[in-house]
Amino acid sequence: MTAAPPAAGAPPAAGGQAWRKHAVTLAFLGPALLLLGVWIVYPTVRTMLRSFFDRDGSAFVGIDNYEDIFTNEVIFRAIRNNALWVLVVPALVTAIGLVFAVLTERVAWRIAFRTAVFMPMAISLFAAGVIWRVMDQQDPDRGAINATIGVVKDAIDPPGSLSNAFASTPALEGDASRGLVLRRALEPGDVARLGLTGIPPGQVPGGAEQAADPGPGEGIRGVVWRDFKPGGGTPGKVEPGELGLPDVIVVLRDAAGKKVASTQTGPDGAFAFDDLEPGSYRAGIGKATFAKPFGGVSWLGPKLITPALIFAYIWVWAGFAMVVIAAGLAAIPRDVLEAARTDGASEWQTFRRVTVPLLAPVLSVVFITMLINVLKVFDIVLAVAPGSVQDDANVIALAMWRTSFGGVNDFGLGSAIAVLLFLLVLPILALNIKRFRTEAS
Amino acid sequence: MASVAARAPVVPRPAEPLSGRILRVLGKAPVHLFLAVIGLLWLIPTLGLLFTSLLSASDLGGGGWWQILSKPSVATWQNYDALLSNEQITDSLLTTLQVAIGSTVLPIFIAALAAYAFAWLEFPGRDWLFIVVIALLVVPLQMALIPIFSLYNTLGIFDTVLSLILFHTAFGLPFAIFLLRNFFIGIPKDILESARIDGASEFRIFFRLILPLGLPAIASLAIFQFLWTWNDLLVALTFGRDTKPITVAIFNQLTEFGSNIEIIAPASFISLALPIVVFFAFQRYFVQGLLAGSVK
Numbered sequence: 001m002t003a004a005p006p007a008a009g010a011p012p013a014a015g016g017q018a019w020r021k022h023a024v025t026l027a028f029l030g031p032a033l034l035l036l037g038v039w040i041v042y043p044t045v046r047t048m049l050r051s052f053f054d055r056d057g058s059a060f061v062g063i064d065n066y067e068d069i070f071t072n073e074v075i076f077r078a079i080r081n082n083a084l085w086v087l088v089v090p091a092l093v094t095a096i097g098l099v100f101a102v103l104t105e106r107v108a109w110r111i112a113f114r115t116a117v118f119m120p121m122a123i124s125l126f127a128a129g130v131i132w133r134v135m136d137q138q139d140p141d142r143g144a145i146n147a148t149i150g151v152v153k154d155a156i157d158p159p160g161s162l163s164n165a166f167a168s169t170p171a172l173e174g175d176a177s178r179g180l181v182l183r184r185a186l187e188p189g190d191v192a193r194l195g196l197t198g199i200p201p202g203q204v205p206g207g208a209e210q211a212a213d214p215g216p217g218e219g220i221r222g223v224v225w226r227d228f229k230p231g232g233g234t235p236g237k238v239e240p241g242e243l244g245l246p247d248v249i250v251v252l253r254d255a256a257g258k259k260v261a262s263t264q265t266g267p268d269g270a271f272a273f274d275d276l277e278p279g280s281y282r283a284g285i286g287k288a289t290f291a292k293p294f295g296g297v298s299w300l301g302p303k304l305i306t307p308a309l310i311f312a313y314i315w316v317w318a319g320f321a322m323v324v325i326a327a328g329l330a331a332i333p334r335d336v337l338e339a340a341r342t343d344g345a346s347e348w349q350t351f352r353r354v355t356v357p358l359l360a361p362v363l364s365v366v367f368i369t370m371l372i373n374v375l376k377v378f379d380i381v382l383a384v385a386p387g388s389v390q391d392d393a394n395v396i397a398l399a400m401w402r403t404s405f406g407g408v409n410d411f412g413l414g415s416a417i418a419v420l421l422f423l424l425v426l427p428i429l430a431l432n433i434k435r436f437r438t439e440a441s
Numbered sequence: 442m443a444s445v446a447a448r449a450p451v452v453p454r455p456a457e458p459l460s461g462r463i464l465r466v467l468g469k470a471p472v473h474l475f476l477a478v479i480g481l482l483w484l485i486p487t488l489g490l491l492f493t494s495l496l497s498a499s500d501l502g503g504g505g506w507w508q509i510l511s512k513p514s515v516a517t518w519q520n521y522d523a524l525l526s527n528e529q530i531t532d533s534l535l536t537t538l539q540v541a542i543g544s545t546v547l548p549i550f551i552a553a554l555a556a557y558a559f560a561w562l563e564f565p566g567r568d569w570l571f572i573v574v575i576a577l578l579v580v581p582l583q584m585a586l587i588p589i590f591s592l593y594n595t596l597g598i599f600d601t602v603l604s605l606i607l608f609h610t611a612f613g614l615p616f617a618i619f620l621l622r623n624f625f626i627g628i629p630k631d632i633l634e635s636a637r638i639d640g641a642s643e644f645r646i647f648f649r650l651i652l653p654l655g656l657p658a659i660a661s662l663a664i665f666q667f668l669w670t671w672n673d674l675l676v677a678l679t680f681g682r683d684t685k686p687i688t689v690a691i692f693n694q695l696t697e698f699g700s701n702i703e704i705i706a707p708a709s710f711i712s713l714a715l716p717i718v719v720f721f722a723f724q725r726y727f728v729q730g731l732l733a734g735s736v737k
Contacts, residue, residue: 024643025564032555032614038592039611040577043585050587100479103472115724116480119487122720122727124672126688127713130695130705131486134493134506142505144489315486323728376581379674387696397675400583404590405679411587418583429579433572 044422051415065416075403075417078394081306085313085377085395090370093314094363097321101329102351104322114326118319125316129383132312136299136384143296150294159293161205161247168195168227169236174284176292181284185255188276191215192222192283195236196245199226204243211244212268219274222283224248224265244269248289255280302392305385309393313380317373321366328362329355368428375424396421487713494520494706501702520707530708533690537671537712539602540686544609544670545663551610552617552662553655557647559618560625561633571622578615585612586679593680600683608680609670617662620730624658625651661730664723668716687712 137143211225229241385393404414
């Protein structure tokens with residue numbers, strides 16, 4: 001450490017002058033010491049003591065509050081969730097930052113890319129939380145993530161044309177997940193009436209016409225129709241005002257359950273199976289017709305909230321890791337890398353054996369910074385997690401705040417959680433001091 | 442490479458044939474494509490909020506923000522108009538600005554004074570005291586919330602702009618002192634000594650020499666401190682429920698999420714637009730500050 005020079009030109013300090021010197025020092029240092037003392041040092045000591053008292057501070061309770069931390073379901077879940085954050089986030093953010101930094105290093109438009117990825121750093125974690133709350137909405141018509149998943153899913157596994165329909169009478173058995181089958185066995189000459197209901201007017205397939213009861217014929221004839229009209233009508237009977245359901249695939253199976261034929265209904269819902277061998281058949285509509293469209297993943301629900309939060313958090317911090325690591329990368333002497341390449345090392349070997357070891361100090365700084373950040377994570381949880389799932393999304397800092405100020409108002413327990421948080425970052429404090437000591441000497 | 446070439450006379454490398462150049466560009470195409478996709482993915486969430494804020498409540502009821510891409514004519518400023526005539530929100534923005542400016546100027550000035558003392562004044566226990574400052578760097582502000590809550594109530598300044606500024610100032614100090622002290626110590630000793638020989642007082646040296654020379658570090662610090670306090674939610678929510686900085690105002694709206702997205706989206710976007718402007722305007726200082734804070 002550089003020693004400050006003595007006040008130049010001054011003779012060895014006499015009593016009065018020493019006082020003057022101290023007064024000057026105090027004028028420079030005083031305001032900072034006062035603020036640090038009153039706002040950080042005193043409260044820290046106070047909180048430690050407070051953690052051994054009950055909620056309003058009137059009775060000494062020993063370590064009861066600390067026992068509560070580990071027995072209170074909600075608070076203990078905060079610790080478990082935070083452990084997951086610690087395991088996942090620092091490593092992932094460092095890795096992503098490294099990949100981005102390395103990939104962009106020799107790309108001409110890296111400034112544009114780095115700006116895009118770094119920008120969320122300027123945004124508050126709270127605003128980022130609002131952004132992701134909009135992105136993560138469950139309804140695929142509103143949440144962009146579910147909309148994207150929905151497009152992919154519906155392309156692979158398209159929804160049925162009658163996803164909300166169900167049988168209008170007990171003549172049909174089964175349900176939407178297995179398909180509907182006419183209970184009664186049919187023989188050639190019979191009429192199969194497959195009445196469906198629960199179809200909103202907007203979901204009636206286009207081109208539907210008045211349903212027509214085909215009446216008996218040569219083979220098995222039938223109709224699939226919307227067995228409902230304003231006022232209700234009689235279930236099971238094709239009536240004027242009820243629409244046929246076109247383009248529904250009707251499947252005919254024989255007594256052994258083997259598929260014999262399938263056909264599509266016409267605009268009036270009518271269908272016919274001709275040229276049948278005599279025997280007993282069953283007619284039905286397959287489950288594909290009733291397949292529901294993608295309803296959206298519940299990102300903000302109790303199960304997925306922590307992964308959703310971690311995702312949003314990585315979106316914010318990856319830019320930080322990238323910029324710091326890119327700076328470290330730029331500081332690696334080119335000739336070291338060139339030498340490795342000249343010696344015949346592949347790009348991957350050069351990266352793995354030369355670049356990464358040389359970057360190790362920078363990587364560890366990013367990792368430790370993220371470790372501290374993740375232990376104190378707060379804003380984003382409060383912003384993204386709806387009130388009803390905050391118990392499931394809980395983290396230590398949030399548990400501390402909710403216990404102290406969020407309605408519970410237990411300052412004793414709140415203090416104990418704060419002390420736990422402090423103990424968790426303490427090793428990092430030791431590391432900081434050690435680093436300063438080695439720098440100073 | 443250059444030295445090798447100098448020693449052994451090497452045949453000049455023949456110009457790369459066109460086919461080779463095409464192959465090289467094509468070989469890098471996956472990397473470009475990957476980066477383009479990632480870069481776009483990174484921008485989408487923020488754009489999504491912007492688009493959401495530009496849609497009327499009824500349009501939002503009918504579908505997602507991406508409808509604006511296929512039908513740009515549905516975009517409207519009406520949410521922003523409504524917001525800016527909403528006095529609660531404009532008051533909140535003003536409060537946030539006051540808090541952020543106060544919490545930037547005050548800690549930097551106080552930290553600069555202290556940093557000068559740590560760097561260039563001699564007093565007993567200096568190194569020891571500096572280690573204490575470094576130690577305070579990691580104290581989570583959760584440790585202070587409860588006692589300061591009680592203290593503010595006793596002093597009668599609970600839920601005021603001043604109470605927020607003082608809290609931010611104190612917790613901004615350790616990092617500011619650490620950063621500025623490291624910067625000040627790099628100022629050449631001769632400059633200070635000659636000023637002292639000329640009889641300049643320590644205060645004169647501080648204001649006339651140190652502050653101007655320390656400007657780059659102060660600028661980085663100012664940007665960080667400003668963004669940090671502008672973006673703060675935890676302190677504001679604890680000590681400013683009624684003073685209501687913008688984050689608290691949005692938070693209050695958020696607890697009834699769903700019905701009032703037409704307020705939340707534009708308010709959030711305004712609250713993040715200023716930091717983004719600051720970020721783009723002072724990007725260089727921002728990145729420098731980041732590096733000084735972490736790599737050191």
